Amino acid sequence: MSGKVTDALKGKVKRATLAEVASAVGLAKPTVSRALNDYPDISDETKRRVRETAEAMGYVASSRARQLQKGATDAIGLVISSASVGLQAAYQSEFTSALAAALDGHGLDLLLHSVADPVTEIDTYNRLFQQGKVDGFVLMRTRRDDERIRFLTERGVPFVTQGRTDQSAEHAWIDIDSQTAFSDAVGFLAAKGHGRIAMIAGDETIYSSSLRIAGYRQGLEKAGIAFDADLVLPGDFSAASGRLGLRRLVDSTTDVTAILCANDATAMGAISQAVELGIDVPKQLSVMGYDGVRMAEMFSPPLTTLSHSAAECGERIASMIVGLVGGDAPTDHQILLPAQIIERRSTGMAANV
Amino acid sequence: MSGKVTDALKGKVKRATLAEVASAVGLAKPTVSRALNDYPDISDETKRRVRETAEAMGYVASSRARQLQKGATDAIGLVISSASVGLQAAYQSEFTSALAAALDGHGLDLLLHSVADPVTEIDTYNRLFQQGKVDGFVLMRTRRDDERIRFLTERGVPFVTQGRTDQSAEHAWIDIDSQTAFSDAVGFLAAKGHGRIAMIAGDETIYSSSLRIAGYRQGLEKAGIAFDADLVLPGDFSAASGRLGLRRLVDSTTDVTAILCANDATAMGAISQAVELGIDVPKQLSVMGYDGVRMAEMFSPPLTTLSHSAAECGERIASMIVGLVGGDAPTDHQILLPAQIIERRSTGMAANV
DNA sequence: CTGTTAGCGCTTTCAC
DNA sequence: GTGAAAGCGCTAACAG
Numbered sequence: 242m243s244g245k246v247t248d249a250l251k252g253k254v255k256r257a258t259l260a261e262v263a264s265a266v267g268l269a270k271p272t273v274s275r276a277l278n279d280y281p282d283i284s285d286e287t288k289r290r291v292r293e294t295a296e297a298m299g300y301v302a303s304s305r306a307r308q309l310q311k312g313a314t315d316a317i318g319l320v321i322s323s324a325s326v327g328l329q330a331a332y333q334s335e336f337t338s339a340l341a342a343a344l345d346g347h348g349l350d351l352l353l354h355s356v357a358d359p360v361t362e363i364d365t366y367n368r369l370f371q372q373g374k375v376d377g378f379v380l381m382r383t384r385r386d387d388e389r390i391r392f393l394t395e396r397g398v399p400f401v402t403q404g405r406t407d408q409s410a411e412h413a414w415i416d417i418d419s420q421t422a423f424s425d426a427v428g429f430l431a432a433k434g435h436g437r438i439a440m441i442a443g444d445e446t447i448y449s450s451s452l453r454i455a456g457y458r459q460g461l462e463k464a465g466i467a468f469d470a471d472l473v474l475p476g477d478f479s480a481a482s483g484r485l486g487l488r489r490l491v492d493s494t495t496d497v498t499a500i501l502c503a504n505d506a507t508a509m510g511a512i513s514q515a516v517e518l519g520i521d522v523p524k525q526l527s528v529m530g531y532d533g534v535r536m537a538e539m540f541s542p543p544l545t546t547l548s549h550s551a552a553e554c555g556e557r558i559a560s561m562i563v564g565l566v567g568g569d570a571p572t573d574h575q576i577l578l579p580a581q582i583i584e585r586r587s588t589g590m591a592a593n594v
Numbered sequence: 595m596s597g598k599v600t601d602a603l604k605g606k607v608k609r610a611t612l613a614e615v616a617s618a619v620g621l622a623k624p625t626v627s628r629a630l631n632d633y634p635d636i637s638d639e640t641k642r643r644v645r646e647t648a649e650a651m652g653y654v655a656s657s658r659a660r661q662l663q664k665g666a667t668d669a670i671g672l673v674i675s676s677a678s679v680g681l682q683a684a685y686q687s688e689f690t691s692a693l694a695a696a697l698d699g700h701g702l703d704l705l706l707h708s709v710a711d712p713v714t715e716i717d718t719y720n721r722l723f724q725q726g727k728v729d730g731f732v733l734m735r736t737r738r739d740d741e742r743i744r745f746l747t748e749r750g751v752p753f754v755t756q757g758r759t760d761q762s763a764e765h766a767w768i769d770i771d772s773q774t775a776f777s778d779a780v781g782f783l784a785a786k787g788h789g790r791i792a793m794i795a796g797d798e799t800i801y802s803s804s805l806r807i808a809g810y811r812q813g814l815e816k817a818g819i820a821f822d823a824d825l826v827l828p829g830d831f832s833a834a835s836g837r838l839g840l841r842r843l844v845d846s847t848t849d850v851t852a853i854l855c856a857n858d859a860t861a862m863g864a865i866s867q868a869v870e871l872g873i874d875v876p877k878q879l880s881v882m883g884y885d886g887v888r889m890a891e892m893f894s895p896p897l898t899t900l901s902h903s904a905a906e907c908g909e910r911i912a913s914m915i916v917g918l919v920g921g922d923a924p925t926d927h928q929i930l931l932p933a934q935i936i937e938r939r940s941t942g943m944a945a946n947v
Numbered sequence: 948c949t950g951t952t953a954g955c956g957c958t959t960t961c962a963c
Numbered sequence: 964g965t966g967a968a969a970g971c972g973c974t975a976a977c978a979g
Binding site (some may be wrong): 256299301302303304305306308309314316321323330331333334335337338339341342345350351352353354355356357367368371372373374480481483484506509510512513514516517535536538539540541542543 | 609652654655656657658659661662667669674676683684686687688690691692694695698703704705706707708709710720721724725726727833834836837859862863865866867869870888889891892893894895896
């Protein structure tokens with residue numbers, strides 16, 4: 242366990258400190274500090290000299306010390322639930338990368354935490370913030386009535402949610418207009434002659450799931466198709482739930498010709514199950530997803546989906562959180578982004594039943 | 595942009611400090627500190643009292659201050675290249691989550707950084723460490739001759755790589771024995787009567803890609819099958835490269851009946867392309883992947899693959915990095931883990947050609 | 948323009 | 964067992 246310690250490695254690497262640079266240039270610490278931070282009240286000549294020696298000494302300011310002094314961390318926390326890994330993994334991973342990149346652009350770090358037990362989740366948020374490890378949070382997978390939001394709001398902790406909640410009026414959020422998207426999707430399918438359109442829903446506890454269903458109903462209404470509760474199957478954003486949903490649909494001998502899925506993973510699951518049962522997609526059955534993950538394009542058949550940009554979402558969130566940490570009112574940061582239909586080959590004209 | 599500032603929110607949340615707790619209990623700061631950290635030289639009675647009031651006051655030690663004092667951050671950095679997002683996204687995301695969870699178990703945070711331009715990559719590692727934001731790193735996707743490794747080693751920065759390199763002898767690493775795995779895979783396919791087995795390789799710059807090819811060759815030799823360079827197609831771990839590879843194979847009218855892919859994404863791409871070309875998998879063509887990503891199970895047909903556990907890998911890395919930061923010699927931490935064949939339905943007996 | 952003095956919140960000496 | 968003093972490396976506030 243302990244191992245022989247190579248002396249060269251054990252000793253922490255010697256990092257130059259402000260004081261050392263200061264004495265090297267023959268100036269006082271604060272002067273050097275201000276020169277390095279480009280304060281206007283330092284002569285250009287001094288700045289140049291200071292920068293040169295600092296550079297030469299390989300000096301990099303300790304963010305630990307700076308943080309302590311400034312009271313900020315320049316890090317944002319993202320807490321993911323390890324329970325959800327692999328389910329909506331594709332989207333989550335695209336989003337996380339985009340977010341990390343975007344935050345980086347604003348000089349912020351992303352602190353990633355994984356929590357196994359949902360019960361300790363709030364605790365994690367609390368600890369992370371109290372310890373001063375992060376200046377704020379980004380929340381994913383918001384629930385209709387989300388405890389985390391109440392908790393953070395009460396304490397005045399800056400945060401942005403990706404997804405609305407019942408308390409949306411009072412916090413900063415960004416969301417995709419999935420309701421409109423699903424309504425449009427139904428219209429899109431109806432225009433292809435589909436009259437019996439099923440939906441495999443997402444995890445009930447996530448608010449967005451209900452919005453997607455609402456959009457589905459709205460789309461049916463617009464298209465003049467009667468809503469049939471039997472055509473809405475439960476799901477949880479996983480591919481497995483897509484497979485299961487499809488089987489149920491087949492078993493129940495409904496004359497469904499198209500299925501709208503809560504996300505791409507579910508759609509891929511549904512398609513793979515359909516194919517295994519000898520159902521041709523899209524000839525006999527059209528399937529549509531949501532999210533527009535990269536993988537969807539490579540699926541067979543390539544998935545028709547409602548796409549929105551994880552990159553843009555990350556970018557926006559980064560700006561929002563910067564604003565919030567800077568003191569903006571949460572209500573100044575609420576954005577609804579559209580999704581757009583990407584037609585590929587998992588959907589087609591309705592088969593004549 | 596600026597927004598009206600709600601006063602209640604602008605002011606940073608008041609956090610209790612050590613000094614406050616101390617004066618509340620009527621003891622000195624150091625005493626309270628030691629009590630909270632369970633030092634043996636503090637009376638149980640005092641500890642109890644201190645803990646009670648600290649709890650009551652909602653006191654949580656500022657890790658910023660503690661870090662400054664102790665010289666450590668308790669955070670590990672993971673730098674991902676935004677260029678690779680979506681390619682090997684599935685595995686990367688599973689691994690990242692697993693790592694975050696495992697580090698958490700050791701009281702470490704994961705600092706995720708995304709770098710767009712590979713040129714600035716080294717710079718990012720340097721800055722992160724110099725600034726004192728992380729105590730060490732985990733590196734993914736190691737290259738045969740990896741500049742990052744030379745850089746970090748020279749400076750004595752603790753790090754663990756996921757994957758070997760040419761310099762493996764001198765650094766801490768964990769890796770999957772992909773060579774043996776691919777050799778086994780060839781044996782597995784040969785046993786099913788396949789005599790013409792192709793391979794769609796991974797990104798050449800990644801060391802592991804060459805090991806996978808070496809395993810493939812080794813397997814052929816064991817099975818008594820002649821190696822044919824035309825059957826090794828270039829790829830880059832993406833589904834797209836799987837599609838492309840398959841098309842090339844079909845065009846070149848080789849009589850291939852089985853394809854081994856560098857990873858699951860490539861395999862899924864190859865299968866989807868095959869299906870589109872009217873090739874039945876597995877009846878006419880067997881396809882096998884590597885990694886054992888969750889999604890593979892839900893694919894159609896479910897993917898036969900070489901599986902290894904991202905969770906175990908994360909867990910091991912976490913222990914390793916803890917050891918390294920504690921002063922262990924890097925060479926004490928080198929682990930090779932096996933992969934195992936998971937037979938599903940993308941492979942079958944060779945068709946009679 | 949630059950230097951001096953303080954202090955962020957904690958932990959580690961070292962006395963008592 | 965507990966307290967007093969010092970300092971981690973930086974920046975803000977005030978002098979000069």
